[in-house]
Amino acid sequence: MPIKPKIPRPTVKRLSLYLRHLESLAALDQPTISSKQLGAALSLTDAQVRKDLAYFGQFGHPGVGYRVDDLIGQLRKIFGTDKMWNAAIIGAGNIGRALLAYDRFGQKNFEIVAVFDNDPNVMGTVIENLKVKPMKDLAKLIREREVKLGIIAVPGEAAQDVADQLINAGVLGILNFAPVRLDVHDAVSVNSVDFSVALEQLAFQVSLGVVGSLDEDRTP
Amino acid sequence: MPIKPKIPRPTVKRLSLYLRHLESLAALDQPTISSKQLGAALSLTDAQVRKDLAYFGQFGHPGVGYRVDDLIGQLRKIFGTDKMWNAAIIGAGNIGRALLAYDRFGQKNFEIVAVFDNDPNVMGTVIENLKVKPMKDLAKLIREREVKLGIIAVPGEAAQDVADQLINAGVLGILNFAPVRLDVHDAVSVNSVDFSVALEQLAFQVSLGVVGSLDEDRTP
Numbered sequence: 001m002p003i004k005p006k007i008p009r010p011t012v013k014r015l016s017l018y019l020r021h022l023e024s025l026a027a028l029d030q031p032t033i034s035s036k037q038l039g040a041a042l043s044l045t046d047a048q049v050r051k052d053l054a055y056f057g058q059f060g061h062p063g064v065g066y067r068v069d070d071l072i073g074q075l076r077k078i079f080g081t082d083k084m085w086n087a088a089i090i091g092a093g094n095i096g097r098a099l100l101a102y103d104r105f106g107q108k109n110f111e112i113v114a115v116f117d118n119d120p121n122v123m124g125t126v127i128e129n130l131k132v133k134p135m136k137d138l139a140k141l142i143r144e145r146e147v148k149l150g151i152i153a154v155p156g157e158a159a160q161d162v163a164d165q166l167i168n169a170g171v172l173g174i175l176n177f178a179p180v181r182l183d184v185h186d187a188v189s190v191n192s193v194d195f196s197v198a199l200e201q202l203a204f205q206v207s208l209g210v211v212g213s214l215d216e217d218r219t220p
Numbered sequence: 221m222p223i224k225p226k227i228p229r230p231t232v233k234r235l236s237l238y239l240r241h242l243e244s245l246a247a248l249d250q251p252t253i254s255s256k257q258l259g260a261a262l263s264l265t266d267a268q269v270r271k272d273l274a275y276f277g278q279f280g281h282p283g284v285g286y287r288v289d290d291l292i293g294q295l296r297k298i299f300g301t302d303k304m305w306n307a308a309i310i311g312a313g314n315i316g317r318a319l320l321a322y323d324r325f326g327q328k329n330f331e332i333v334a335v336f337d338n339d340p341n342v343m344g345t346v347i348e349n350l351k352v353k354p355m356k357d358l359a360k361l362i363r364e365r366e367v368k369l370g371i372i373a374v375p376g377e378a379a380q381d382v383a384d385q386l387i388n389a390g391v392l393g394i395l396n397f398a399p400v401r402l403d404v405h406d407a408v409s410v411n412s413v414d415f416s417v418a419l420e421q422l423a424f425q426v427s428l429g430v431v432g433s434l435d436e437d438r439t440p
Contacts, residue, residue, distance in 0.1 A: 007428055008263040016421055043228045080427030094318035104399050104416035173426040175419055179324050189425035190433040193418050196324035198411055199395055201236055205409035206393040207300030208227055213410040
């Protein structure tokens, strides 16, 4: 599965910004973009853009720049978003329910195929057409449904145990909403969503007078 | 309020990473750090670190580097996190409730002082010691409680109207959980949390073989 283990983490983050910006350009039928334009849209230098895209062998055409559709296709393929990903949610509390109701996952080729919770008041109930399963079924269902991504939406004290179970069951990535740092021994990828960091980031923007959106390039 | 309007957005993001990493070093009683060490911890060059910190007049001491406590103090002051921020949540659905129960806000000097919802089944109920108020009270309460940050946790179709009301009431920043792009005419700062982007980012990490956490430096 690892294709380019040497790509630095900040580059991965920037590549995802490029992809989102390119997708918004494609929606406007813009055929090409220069590294300078792409950089300007994301407050990066054109040298940075060229360096990042060169990691996977993409080079602009002199006087033309990058072909938007080509670049999107290559980015999606390398990023694995050209195929469907099955995901499971662990924890059917407020965050789990919000995620189950979230209608943007399908647009991005993610499907939530299972939800787990050990709370007897929740187990067996149906949320957004999915029956909440007990944790004892986790390993079996993850394997059967070929779930590659696990979304942890349990309280902090339960999160590490859930992460261990997900890793043992064979998931490759964990999206973590619990307010703890997970120890995954570099066995899987982890992306954490920390609401207090998001709010802190906003306070920074306000204090520094950065108006408008920090991610200028979010697709509508 | 705007202090350094010329600081580029990616620099603001990196500054917050520096602060989090420095805070974790302070917890370990590390007294100093070089730009090279700080950069290595965050996959950045030392030149980038020096350039970022020079934006607000911070320069390392040759042979010593930066004093961790000094740098934290200066970053917190500039970022405004040395004082308390009052925030309000609009929308007492799943995300709003999850945020109200989130115990990390207080640690970072944020206090949720009000929650609003127009659903008659929710209005007037008490969640985490806060009574849910009707939207018609928003402007008055925001002014009275000196709320500077608004957190939008309403469905997409209601989000722009809520943003307009928040701006008119005088908030300075909006944390947006609704899956839409807000038009704020550069009147306020906006930070958006998009769960599908977080999941996409995770798929990228998996596809690219980036194991472990993308934000290596999250404080525990």
